[in-house]
Amino acid sequence: MDLNSYVANLGREFATLAEAGGEEARAVVERLTGPLESAIRMTLLEALSAAADEITLDLAPGSVELRLRGRDPNFVVTLPPAPAPAPVDAKTTTAAADLAAAEPLLAEDGPAARINVRLPEQLKAAIEEAAAKEGRSVNAWLSRAAAAALQRSDPRAEPTAAAPQARQALTGWVR
Numbered sequence: 001m002d003l004n005s006y007v008a009n010l011g012r013e014f015a016t017l018a019e020a021g022g023e024e025a026r027a028v029v030e031r032l033t034g035p036l037e038s039a040i041r042m043t044l045l046e047a048l049s050a051a052a053d054e055i056t057l058d059l060a061p062g063s064v065e066l067r068l069r070g071r072d073p074n075f076v077v078t079l080p081p082a083p084a085p086a087p088v089d090a091k092t093t094t095a096a097a098d099l100a101a102a103e104p105l106l107a108e109d110g111p112a113a114r115i116n117v118r119l120p121e122q123l124k125a126a127i128e129e130a131a132a133k134e135g136r137s138v139n140a141w142l143s144r145a146a147a148a149a150l151q152r153s154d155p156r157a158e159p160t161a162a163a164p165q166a167r168q169a170l171t172g173w174v175r
Contacts, residue, residue, distance in 0.1 A: 001048075001073050007040050041071065048073055056140050057112070061148035065135050 011033050018029035048066050052075065055064045062080035066073050119127070131141035 001075070003041055003044055003072065006044060007037055010040055011037075045073060053137060053140050056136070057143055060144040061151065063134075063136065063140075063144060067135070 014029045014033060014036075015026070018026040045066070045068075052064045052066045056062075059077075059080065063078045065076040065078070067076055068074075127141065128138055131138045134141060136144070
């Protein structure tokens with residue numbers, strides 16, 4: 001994404017505004033336009049980064065990352081993995097089939113909520129490191145990990161009975 005056109009457009013807008021203020025205002029705007037370019041670019045990058053974080057929350061477990069190539073930002077979209085079809089056997093009941101066809105466990109849209117979580121220092125450090133490796137904020141990483149974990153396990157499913165273990169016993173004499 002080329003930011004030059006947006007920065008140049010904003011410079012033209014400043015110049016147009018300065019025309020209304022007279023010669024002195026135009027001279028001030030000309031002196032400030034150059035130094036303001038980096039501040040304008042940084043503000044645009046911050047807005048794009050915040051937008052990418054919000055989109056990532058909606059895409060979880062997919063993601064959108066903002067990466068810089070030189071002075072130009074690029075978006076990298078990672079789509080969530082397609083769910084693998086569940087194997088069907090003779091024991092699959094109608095209720096289980098209805099459950100599999102039901103809507104996803106999580107509604108990915110809606111307002112954000114704030115929670116406080118207490119973590120051991122080592123776990124917190126590991127989470128921060130993992131988030132940094134993926135180029136995400138800790139919040140975005142935790143949201144994505146929680147959504148992925150909840151999608152992998154469905155608490156509404158009934159637990160299956162464990163298969164009885166065969167009893168193994170040895171008898172005899174030892175010398």
